[in-house]
């Protein structure tokens with residue numbers, strides 16, 4: 001299903017930023033979890049969900065799940081940096097000017113893709129998990145992480 005593929009690839013794209021984020025934070029001695037930023041991300045996702053007639057509560061839970069996976073990638077990547085100090089000299093994409101705006105844009109695109117798929121009454125069934133799992137390419141996510149994100153995605157509802 002091409003609409004579902006678009007949705008999964010947007011989620012993969014979001015996860016694809018997290019190694020850069022982890023590297024940037026390591027270079028700037030910043031902690032991985034940024035709760036103030038999480039509030040901003042959730043609030044922007046909820047605002048955009050209203051335009052797409054998506055239940056904002058369900059999008060809040062789903063956004064939190066994606067951020068949990070994002071942090072899991074960052075913690076594991078950061079641990080990896082301890083034995084690969086050569087990576088510390090690479091310049092990651094800039095967190096504030098590039099990555100964060102891109103993550104907000106992707107949040108809107110993810111909402112739009114969810115709406116496009118769900119609006120005809122389709123639902124995301126368990127049988128799509130294998131495709132989802134293959135779409136999410138980060139080597140720093142476990143199957144359990146992916147199940148957690150997928151389950152909260154399945155709970156997203158449109159208001160019809």
Ligand SMILES: O=C(O)C(=O)C[C@]1(C(=O)O)C=C[C@@H](O)C=C1
Nearest residue numbers: 021032033034037038041067070
């Ligand atoms: O913007 C950041 O600093 C990120 O690490 C990204 C992100 C997210 O997934 O949106 C993940 C973890 C942080 O706690 C806040 C936000």
